[in-house]
Amino acid sequence: MFSLDKTLTVIKRELRDKLLSKSFVIMTLLLPIFMFGILGFQTFLLTQESDEGTTIELVSENEDVLYNIQKVFQERTFIQNEYYKVNYSQKDREQLQNFLEEKRTDLLSDKLTAIIFVPQTALNNKDVEYYSKNPNNRTVFDKLRDMINNALVETYFEDKNFSQEEIQFAGMRVGFNTFRISADKDAEEEGVGNLIASFLFTFLLYFSLIFLGTMMMRAVIEEKTSKIVEVLLSSCSSKDLMTGKILGTGITGVMQMFIWLLPVIMLITTSVFTLPADFNLKLDMGMIFYFLINYFIGLMTFLGLFASVGAIFDNDQDAQSGIWPIMMLIMIPFFIAITSQNNPDSALIKISSFVPFSSIIVMPARMTLVEVPLWELLAAVVINIATFFGIFMLAGKIYRVGILRTGKKPTWAEVVKWFKYQY
């Protein structure tokens, strides 16, 4: 019953309808703007730490500590230019209590941001006290923590006859410089580039599977309710129709994805753009190719599912209620893929990168973060192709029965019966 000519005719129409449509162009351009907009907005919010004018009373019990703090602080530009205003004083704990009482109104009215008390014991345990209306001000902690630490370290080692370098070393933090070990290359220094790329891949997959899937479902419902499908089926079989629609939308989706990935591809293959070393991308064209193939297979699998949901129901509202199982198949892997950024080698990530459906979203994220052996990638492709054919057959059965049915919303039990129908 399968006719290549008719399937091609349907594919051509789908492509003309989708690829050349205004909404495709708008969507393709808008999504990156939207994504970068969100990223930019977040970055903007982070840089807008409105901590200008922070006023701090720094109280130390120990005179040497106070002196060193003052010395360290005065070296910093944000203190020098009075971005932070700091008053220094020496008080013991009893005096501090009075001081707190005295300054209470200032603290409450935000005239004074905080009182930081460095007790004598800080030289043993490095614990300082922070009194404020808002005791969870990470911005202030992050800014002052290292400075106070340095002052304490300096005071501690002052009379112990260490050189300035030794004291400086003691005050330093440990920094992790990360390297990626892979089979065929020497250890390479790793930036956050791949972390961002894996997020980008995960988000793009999640977004476009849902977007194109819902679009497919709507199109099937439209054909069904407008009875176009009756005319179409008097010309071609339901298999021709479904195959054509899925392939047409699948090709559209891959084209769209390719356009979205163009900047990444240019980054890899040319030196037109360069990224700062911290954002260095460890991707190659093989990965991009795998990503697109994986997306094409995955997209067609989900389109089959969305098409059959569209065929089951008569209208969008009913279909929304029938779509949640498919949404789960996209959302759960999405969240797993996001957590892979913490530890891409965890058992959960490894297993779910082979499980049907979730493999489509998790494997690209995993592949971006760690070296995945070629056989595992191939195995995932084989699993995904097998899943696609399985779904395609099941969806075909639901589709051919569903599109000619109208009236009462069918129950799931009825839908299961459709598999046995001879149409």
Add this chain to the structure above:
Amino acid sequence: MNALEVKNLTKTFDKIIAVDNASFEVPEGSIFGLIGRNGAGKTTTIRMMMNIYIPDSGEVLLRGNKVDHQFKDKVGYLPEERGLYKKSKVMDILLYFAELKGKKGKDIHKKAEEYLERFELLDRKTAKIEDLSKGNQQKVQFISTILHDPEFIILDEPFSGLDPINTNLLKEIILDLKKQGKVIIFSTHLMDFAERMCDHIAMIDHGKVILKGRLSDIKAKYSQENISLNYEGDISFLNSHPLVDKVEDFGNTTGIRIKDASKTQELLKLLVDNKVKVKRFDANDITLHEIFISLAGKVEGEQLTAGVANV
């Protein structure tokens, strides 16, 4: 010669028998009517004829061979509820439907323009379907049904929802197509309409074919033993009279079926003798509607003749 032969078709959905061992023949060059109530099984039968549904048993023969998917290229189908892609342009949709039937290229483009011109739509060929009036959308649908020059035209309740202009237009097209020797198959519940347009019919009720053949033969057979009567008075005595087989109320007229076709004069005498005032006594006429009711019975509240005004 039969163009199509439907042989013992049966189709069941979930234990409900939609079509039950249906057989009928559609002769070459005929206008064929598949007649029955809504839900009688007409659409299911048509879908099996077009190979959309696979029958549980039975077969459809196209000039002696079993129909396959190639038959779809030879059919033009106008479904009862019509629909087109709202966002598509008139010409695009015509060419798409033709291409699905295996026809494409310059010729079909030219032909589409000819049809659009004939239907006074040529200036709207790049308009979107949603921007056309309902009547114009119907015209586009007709064109898409016949653009690929089908040998068989299947029309499901073709006149329902048509405005008078399009009704006449469609009738013209149908007669035109008949002249060209095409086979036209109607599915309809409008008996009056079928009576005027069709030369062969099959009557279907509860999935079963209850009557079939050449319309003139059928009418000749039934009219001889059926008297159509308009009267004043009481005719209840006829119910048990040995001459009479059945008395039926058709609404406007009363139908009396007699056991022996040669005894019509005796029936007339009987009525006069019993002081029934006879206003019309017609022994040579029976409508398809009356035949249908006498065979299938009347369903409470159903108006089989409703909505035929424009035909």
